[in-house]
Every structure is written in C-alpha cells, then in structure tokens.
Amino acid sequence: MTQLVMGKSVTYEHTLPELNPSYRLLLGPGPCNVDPRILRIASAPQLGHIDPEFFGILEETAQLLRWVFQTKNEMTLCVSGSGFSGAEAVLCNLLEEGDTLIAGSLGFFSGQIVEISQRAGARVITLETELGKPLAPEVLEQAFRDHPEARIFATAIAETSTGLWQPLEELERITHAHGALFVVDAVCGLGGVPMNIDEMRIDACYAGSQKSLGALPGLAPVTLNERAVQVIQHRKRLVQSYYLDLLKLNRYWNGDHAYHHTACSNLVYAMREALRITLEEGLETRWARHQLHGEALRAGIKAMGLDILTQPGYELPVLTAVSLREGIDEVAIRKGLLEEYNIEIGGGFGALKGRLIRIGLMGYNSCRKNVDTVLAALEHVLPRCGFTPKAGAALAAADAVYSA
Ligand SMILES: *Cc1c(COP(=O)(O)O)cnc(C)c1O
Numbered sequence: 001m002t003q004l005v006m007g008k009s010v011t012y013e014h015t016l017p018e019l020n021p022s023y024r025l026l027l028g029p030g031p032c033n034v035d036p037r038i039l040r041i042a043s044a045p046q047l048g049h050i051d052p053e054f055f056g057i058l059e060e061t062a063q064l065l066r067w068v069f070q071t072k073n074e075m076t077l078c079v080s081g082s083g084f085s086g087a088e089a090v091l092c093n094l095l096e097e098g099d100t101l102i103a104g105s106l107g108f109f110s111g112q113i114v115e116i117s118q119r120a121g122a123r124v125i126t127l128e129t130e131l132g133k134p135l136a137p138e139v140l141e142q143a144f145r146d147h148p149e150a151r152i153f154a155t156a157i158a159e160t161s162t163g164l165w166q167p168l169e170e171l172e173r174i175t176h177a178h179g180a181l182f183v184v185d186a187v188c189g190l191g192g193v194p195m196n197i198d199e200m201r202i203d204a205c206y207a208g209s210q211k212s213l214g215a216l217p218g219l220a221p222v223t224l225n226e227r228a229v230q231v232i233q234h235r236k237r238l239v240q241s242y243y244l245d246l247l248k249l250n251r252y253w254n255g256d257h258a259y260h261h262t263a264c265s266n267l268v269y270a271m272r273e274a275l276r277i278t279l280e281e282g283l284e285t286r287w288a289r290h291q292l293h294g295e296a297l298r299a300g301i302k303a304m305g306l307d308i309l310t311q312p313g314y315e316l317p318v319l320t321a322v323s324l325r326e327g328i329d330e331v332a333i334r335k336g337l338l339e340e341y342n343i344e345i346g347g348g349f350g351a352l353k354g355r356l357i358r359i360g361l362m363g364y365n366s367c368r369k370n371v372d373t374v375l376a377a378l379e380h381v382l383p384r385c386g387f388t389p390k391a392g393a394a395l396a397a398a399d400a401v402y403s404a
Contacts, residue, residue: 086206086220104155214363
C-alpha cells in the first residue's frame, strides 16, 4: 500500500490485521474475566465527561459505591487509574512533608504503602510480618508507643501476594486510641470479603475495579470520612499532584461536576454495571459465594498434596497462595496452564519468586466450574513440573465441600 505522508510517497508492506486476542480464563491475582454484561455496556455510545447525562451516571455510580463500601461518606468516587492510583490519591492527600505514618506491610501490595508514603514526604515506620502471617495487634501498639507522633496507620485487608486476610478490628481500635487515621487497602478485598467502612470505622479506603468487584481495570474507588476530609482541608500546602487532588475530584464527582480531567464514560458504565450486578446478587450472598468457592479450591489443593502458604484461619477466599516445595517448577506450571488450557494464574513476588502459585477466584470468576477446571488442569500439568498429585483426589475434595 502506498500513501502520501507530508508530500512524500511512502510504501507499506501490508496493512495490519485486526487484533484477535486469545480467550484466557483469568485466575490470577486480577484482572478477572468480567460478566459479559459488563463488556456489552462498555461498548455503548460514549458520553462526554461534562455531558449532563453523564453527570447523572456519575452520581448514581457514586451512590452505588457508597452502598458497596457500606458508608455514608460524601467523598466517595473513582480515581481514573488502577488500584495503586487510589493508594496514591489517598496517601498523598492525607500526608504532608514530615508526617509520620505506620505501615502494616504484609507482603508486596501493602508493602507499596511504604514507598508511596515516603515519596509523599512522610517518615514511615514499617511493620513487616512473616509472609503469610497477619500483623499482631501488640506490634502496632508498641509502634504507636514508640512513635506517638504517628498520624496514620495504613495496611491491607486482603494481601494478594500471600493470600492473607488481615483481621482489622484490633488494629482499628489501637489506631484510634492513639488518635491516628485508619487507612485500608481494599483493592483485592472489596466485593469479595465482608467489609463495612462505617462499622469498621475505616477513615479512608481505596479499592480496585478489576479484582473482587468484577469490573474492568482502570478505575479505583476511594472513600474518605469527614475526619479524613478535614485533614485534607486543613493542609498547610496544596497536594503536590494536581491529577490526584481529592478535593477537585470530589467536586467533579459529587459537587457541581466542574471539569477536572477527562473521565472515561465507558469505564464508568462498566463500573456501574459491576455494582448493579453486585446489588442484584446482594452483598452477603456475594461474600458467601466467594467463601464457598475459595474453600473448595483450598480443599482440592490440599487433597493433591500441596500446601497453602497462608497461616490457617487467615486464608483469603478470593486468592489462594500455594507454596511449592523444592523441585516444583513454578514457571513450568504457569506455562503449562496458559499454553494448554488458556488459564492464567499468578506466581510469587520477591522472596516468594519461584516458590508460589497464586490462584484467584474473584467476582464473576468465583464459581464451581472454574474451581473444577483449574484443579483438573493442575492435576494434568503438575506431573511434568516436578510433582505428582494423588489422582482424582482434588475434585473429590472440592466436591465434598460443595456437598456439605
Ligand atoms: C492489585 C493490588 C494492588 C494494585 O492494584 P493495581 O490495579 O495493579 O494498581 C494494590 N493492593 C492490593 C492488595 C492489590 O491486590
């Protein structure tokens, strides 16, 4: 094909074919496959970001977000970006140069609270746990005694790198007893594990769209209560980031909708649909569904003769972390599942690299079909990866959970 480009004739070898991406079953740590209803609505006609019709959709979406967060917080909105953009928005708006923050670093994801806060100018006290184990309340109590100037404690409810479900009750009590703000990363947790922002007295929370909430990537729901909003309003200096300025974002979402940046209407439609699906299902039913399928998957994994990394009693239903003994090849397992079954799962991060596989059952993907599919595929692939599971044991163990 020959074209004129700035007066010169340029010849291209060929035109590009249309993309035809593979159909993958996304059983990693997110994104997960979304309900077909969501892909359908995402291809509806675009609206401009300052179209009055779109404002109605924004308001409705914010209202649905308040419901899924179980909060009355006025400042509830989506940041245009993935989960970490929500983290950055919440932390950068709450922190000023020289502030002290205590970080409950439970693994890779909540571990990023440390760097994000340091980059925002904070002094960070890092409380690291052994991977797969929860943060003990005494450790936080001691940290507050040693650093009474700490203004924020931040951690995650669902640590996706180790499959840990962190209990928050005691940590909240200690944080508030010391007059600090309680900030929670719920990127993986929201929509998958029981959460009630107001009852759990969480001052600020950021979440993700593409994990347990079951929407498309690209939006990060955040919610901040009056106390957290006051902190932002009384800042000595403006938030360094124009793009992530929560007061401006809140004005766009929940105020007079003054232009701040170009929000993507189609991603908002997708979020609204994911929330509508959650509303139809009911929060309690949705949490119970994740609980059931997570339990069945763990039972199957254990029946094969593999071990769960996470301390018993603290396993997330939405993400199962399977530790691999010496000699079992993580890369080969993931390659086998992807190439032969079109199934994506996750591997290990940092110290767990090569020693872990992570299987996500989030949102639309949390169902029996996927549990049985991934167990059967693993049973087939594992013998070539350095481990021979007990034949047929996995599906039988999962079935026992379903039949109970
Ligand atoms: C996935 C995840 C993040 C990061 O989200 P992105 O959408 O990849 O930016 C942060 N925290 C937790 C707990 C996560 O699971």
